Amino acid sequence: MTQTLYASAAGPVTDQHLWRATCVGCGKTSFTLPLRPGTTHAVACRSCAEVTLTRIDANGGVQSAPIQRQGGPFPDLGGRPPTGEEAAAQGRRDPSARPPDWSTLAFEVDCLTCGRSTFTVTYGKELTHGVTCPACKQVTCLKVLADGSLALLPLPATSPAAKCLAEVLRMPGASGVSLWGLAMTAGLERETVTSIGLRLRLIGPGVFRMGHEDAAESARVVHQVTITRPFYIGVHPVTQEQFEKVMGGNPSRFKGANRPVEQVAWAHAVEFCKFLSEREGKTFRLPTEAEWEYAARAGTTTLYPWGNEIDPDSCWYKDNSDGQTHDVGLKNPNGWGLYDMCGNVWEWCQDRYGEYTEEPAVDPVGPKTGENRVIRGGSWNHFAAQCQATHRNGSNPxxxxxxxxxxxxxxxxxxxxxGRRSSGPAVGT
Structure with a gap:
């Protein structure tokens, strides 16, 4: 269900602002309302006879919901829409009426400054989003309030949050992001290096569609995921030299200082993160499955970060690996500068393995129970389809x-x- 809203101009919300909304029942009929704070409107759809109730709170936040009616249409009110009280009274006649499930909604909103660009944002309660208009470069700030209402205000382009937002939105695919997360991102280095030579790239928060309709069955349930926090992720898989510096040993079969470490159980990977955290004085962990796919796809919507067909110049897999791993970083990186996200070795993720659901998710961390842990990316010993950025599997930890x-x-x-501090999922949970 998508509710489409339009604002006519920037500045404080007044009754001179107009909203054009679509019927929440069928989406076939549009109607225009004055954006007058503290008022409630109800309009019956000409196509499906459903009534859309729209409440405008004192801050200019807009909340629309369907009213399931019984007993025929509203009485003749002389051409005017019923008041909020009349509409609410009519809606209460249906004992089966339920409040809307706001978590299933998305909103399309025009730029509040020039009106020439339309943005789609997720609708999660108490989230704040912001989008930079490509036409006028101004930022529209959207705050989803606790009661489900949507408050929209223009954000001055000179503000630190807006500048940070504009920088992060240069990444492909980052169309709607958390302003809180972006404020956190301000001042962070784009890349950092640890004392053991491990390079990490900053990934800004954003929204993407996880899974793919043409992927393997386990990844075919496409669902929207919001990453609200910035994070750093390794530019390469952990190498044998780096692993040995922290753990004091090298369990790999295919020896080579710059080859990815392998034959590492999930628990040993978590232990590496804990020891590295103590060594560096910072928090390291495995990526969640959502973080991994978000970083691997780098804003693309295809099966691989480069398209829908295998590219031997970008991936070590069964047909070109000569039956072994290879030094990291020899193939082409993805669009965000990350190497070997597809092929060479599978990579452990934090999550337990479980089935996808269609519900939108915010910073998902996987199921709470399950025997196997997620592995992603495919390897030197697997076919091309298993190296897709969308492909997923589970393995005995x-x-x-x-x-x-x-x-x-x-x-x-x-x-x-x-009062909010970002930490992400705990190490080893």
Whole structure:
């Protein structure tokens, strides 16, 4: 269900602003309402006779919901729409009427400054989003309030949050992001290097569609995922040299200082993260499955980060690997500068393996129970289809196999804003 809203101009919300909304029942009929704070409107659809109730709160937030009616249409009110009280009274006649499930909604909103660009944002309660208009370069700020109403205000392009937002939105695919997460991102280095030579790239928050209609069955349920926090992720998988510096040993079958470490059980990968955290004084962990796919696809919507067909110049897989791993970083990177996200070795993720659902998710961390842990990316010993950025599998976390390695995420130290501090999922949960 999509509710389409339009604002006519920038500045404080007044009754001179107009909203054009579509019927929440069938989406076939549009109607225009004055954006007058503190008023409620109800309009019956000419196509399906459903009534859309729209409430405008004192801050200019807009909330629309269907009213399931019984007993025929509203009485003749002389051409005017019923008041909020009349509409609510009519809606209460249906004992089966239920409040809308706001988590299933998305909103399309025009730029509040020039009106020439339309944006789609997720609708999660108490989230704040912002989008930079490509036409006028101004930022529209959208706050979803606790009661489900939507408040929209223009954000001055000179503000730090807007500048940070504009920078992050240069990444492909980052169309709607958390302003809180972006405020956290301000001032962070785009890339950092640890004392063991492990390079990490900053990934900004954003929204993407996880899974693909043409992927394997386990990844075919496409659903919207919002990443609200910035994070750093390894530019390469952890190498054998890096692993040995932290753990004091090298379990790999295919030896080579710059080859990815393999034959590492999930628990040993988590232990590496803990020891590295102590060594560096920062928080390292495995990526969640959502973070991994978000970073691997790098804003693309295809099966691989480069398209829908295998590219031997971008991936080590069964047909070109000569039956072994290879030094990291020899193939082409993805659009965000990450190497070996597809092929060479599978990579452990934080999550337990479970089935996808269609519900939108915000910073998902996987199911709470399950025997296997997620592995992503395919390997030197697997076919091309298994190296797709959307492909997923699960493996016994107690076993270290010569085609499974890992890369790490570093959680940046972020200031406390309004009592909120970003930490992400705990290490080893």
């Amino acid at each position: 107690a076993k270290g196999l010569n085609f499974i390695g890992f890369r790490v995420v570093m959680v940046p130290a972020l200031p406390d804003i309004a």
